Amino acid sequence: MARKETSENPGRLKQIAQTYKMTKKVDSKVGLVVAAVGIVTFGVLLAIGFWLDHPVYLGILGFLLAFLAMAIVFGRRAERAAFGQMEGQPGAAAAVLENIRRGGWTTTPAVAMNRSQDVVHRAVGKAGIVLVGEGNPNRVKALLAAEKKRMSRIVGDVPVHDIVVGEGEGQVSLKKLHTTLLKLPRVLPGAKVTAVNDRLRALGDLMSNMPIPKGPIPGKGMRMPKGR
Numbered sequence: 429m430a431r432k433e434t435s436e437n438p439g440r441l442k443q444i445a446q447t448y449k450m451t452k453k454v455d456s457k458v459g460l461v462v463a464a465v466g467i468v469t470f471g472v473l474l475a476i477g478f479w480l481d482h483p484v485y486l487g488i489l490g491f492l493l494a495f496l497a498m499a500i501v502f503g504r505r506a507e508r509a510a511f512g513q514m515e516g517q518p519g520a521a522a523a524v525l526e527n528i529r530r531g532g533w534t535t536t537p538a539v540a541m542n543r544s545q546d547v548v549h550r551a552v553g554k555a556g557i558v559l560v561g562e563g564n565p566n567r568v569k570a571l572l573a574a575e576k577k578r579m580s581r582i583v584g585d586v587p588v589h590d591i592v593v594g595e596g597e598g599q600v601s602l603k604k605l606h607t608t609l610l611k612l613p614r615v616l617p618g619a620k621v622t623a624v625n626d627r628l629r630a631l632g633d634l635m636s637n638m639p640i641p642k643g644p645i646p647g648k649g650m651r652m653p654k655g656r
Contacts, residue, residue: 447506454509462502470494508603521562521593522549524605532618533609534625540575542567548575552625555612556587565599568592582627587615 451458470490477486522537533553540548546563548571559575561568572590579588589612592599600608616624 451506451509455505458502458505461505462498465501466494466498469497520602521560521605524602525549525551525560528606528609532621540571542571546571548572550628551609552621552628554614554616554618554621555609556589556616557583557624558589558591558609558612560591560593560605562593565592565594565596579628579631582631583624586624
């Protein structure tokens, strides 16, 4: 056990260091802000400790709370920086959907795509089916409508929500996509979610139907294969 913990710690520290470097490229003040939060939190608790004649107890509590506050602030700024780097990149919405673990969501990336690299991803959970489109809003709406029609014969009365990722009116920004899905009302029992997933798998998706190897979504420099 001791060896396992020793081998895991360097990995965690390396991950934190990499996250910090990535965040600093986008947010140059992250180090100063996190340090300031820690110093202020510790200083306030220590001052209260001296005022109450318990500087040691409040100092220890202040140290722990300062560390917690620094971790929270760093985590939020790192998340914001990550979303900033992902914004506008092909497959960014799929990456966010893949990280939704609460609520029993199942994600299938790239269930529909056109030659312009506009793409629709699908998530299934207790809120029903959510189709998430990214790309040109006008073309994406057409893709979403086509995918809804394709699924209509097998999903029955299951709620189908559609989201267009973007910063325009009626769209959902990439950083709010996660919370938007989690806020949807849960209307399906677990057994129904499983049944819907099975039906959709039988229907197939773009990546399984296309005569190309499975893998990352093609970049903008690659062309979609012509249908036969």
